[in-house]
Amino acid sequence: MKKKLIIVILTISFAISGHAQDLKGTVFFDDFESYNAGEQLVVQNPTDWTTWTNSPGSDEDPFIIDTLAYSGTQSVIIVDSNDLVKPIDNYTEGRFGISFKMYIPEGFLGYFNTLQLFDGINSLWGMQVFFEEDGNGRCVGQTTIYFNYSYNTWFNNDIIVDLDNDWAKYFFNNLLIHEWTWSQGGSFSGINQLGGSNFYSWDDNGTGIPKYFIDDYQIEELESPCFDPPQNISYSYISPNEILLEWDPPNCPNLLGYNIYIDGVLVAFITGTSYLIELGPGTYEICVTAVYETGESDCAYITIIITGIKENIINQIQIYPNPASDLININSDIKLKSIRLYNFTGQIIESKKKLNCKSYQLITLHFTRGVYLFRIETQEGIINKRIIIK
Incomplete structure (x- = not known):
């Protein structure tokens, strides 16, 4: 399977000031x-x-x-x-x-x-x-x-x-x-x-x-107001045109959620700490801000350049059955480092670290039916895959 190469340049710009009357x-x-x-x-x-x-x-x-x-x-x-x-x-x-x-x-x-x-x-x-x-x-x-x-x-x-x-x-x-x-x-x-x-x-x-x-x-x-932006922004990809953004919340009170901007245009307000973006070939400047009761932080920026085609690690990982009911198997040609499972509100349902193995089995009997997202970290990079639990 061919895969578009995604080059991501990450910079974080911190909030300068705000004027909450505390x-x-x-x-x-x-x-x-x-x-x-x-x-x-x-x-x-x-x-x-x-x-x-x-x-x-x-x-x-x-x-x-x-x-x-x-x-x-x-x-x-x-x-x-x-x-x-x-x-x-x-x-x-x-x-x-x-x-x-x-x-x-x-x-x-x-x-x-x-x-x-x-x-x-x-x-x-x-x-x-x-x-x-x-x-x-x-x-x-x-x-x-x-x-x-x-x-x-x-x-x-x-x-x-x-x-x-x-x-x-x-x-x-x-x-x-x-x-x-x-x-x-x-x-x-x-x-x-x-x-x-x-x-x-x-x-x-x-x-x-x-x-x-x-x-x-x-x-x-x-009091000096706190308007810190999202912290530790990272990315991974799910399909040739889909990018998953993730970040940690800032340590400030009165946080309402996050604004997502693509090339200066507001595209979404969300309350979770991850966001899925579908992009075609080109260069994009993505900004994520923290929204507070009395203002908005400066941007945490990511510049995404989609420029080429190459083989990708997605092809080296198999997740089955999908849909699943009782359990999910993960087999990989490369070593697995960690696995996270999210529901589609952005909550972490399962998290396993320091795996150092090529296969993993997850019991899903107790999970609610719905669409979930695996974030799989390997020795060669991070991928995400959707699964359905029925």
Whole structure:
């Protein structure tokens, strides 16, 4: 029997990053309930808060109010010349989430930024968000993305800064609005560092009136997500045009399954760790990714080139009877090293290693009826053969 020669070049590309929001710990939280309403915030807590020019009690220092709040009874109002800063300890590694609630009365403006460095006129911005008139919003981080918001309601702002990968995301009301290279959020001369939050009463166009409220400000440290790709990918062939891919699952939580791509086209999503592909002559790039609840890994690649014809070891192995009921015999002209039997959901039903023999008998009385797949490793290579148990 003639057999097409299959040459397989195997490379594995590992996942770089992901952004699952797994909480590692709370760094800071302020719901503004512990302060005296009607008094300025930084005067009451200069340890955690400051103003742009480090001037507690000045016009930059905002007041605590008890007439509007998201939780409890108090929040902080940003209006007039207020310029509030929450300094952060210039983190240069790790992943952090900044979140807070914001409320903008109808007809007014809102604004905040997140800093790479807080240092007065030498400060560096990582991103800015403008809440302009008529419910138009824009997030500026390397590029500008526009969105809409509503007056007279509390909404969520979430900023994720991944310093390990120099990447950031902005979520408005839990919807991803923008993502960008963090160090280039304000300019190309920025730095990969997290240095603070700034709430400024800023009218960008000079035609409106800034006025907004902040509540439940929080900084969290986030776990680095695990998005590893499939591991230890291998292959074997069943017939001249059929390839069986196999791999080990990655050691990451929240794994849903695997995507199979051929030449960049998604052809299947599966939950098992093997996949049968039928291919004609040619060159193919096959990618297998791990799919998680919050993202997808990079590819584990295999390039398959089907180029020629030659005698194959398939012709040297006999499996009988097929179909089988009580037992299966395997006879080979070359020594057998190991045998695995899979059902067609990819589960291993039987596994024998270190055989070092030319014949093997498998009792099948206890097997469920159906189609099975033998993976037979010999001294000259690996083959697969289908059998039916009735």
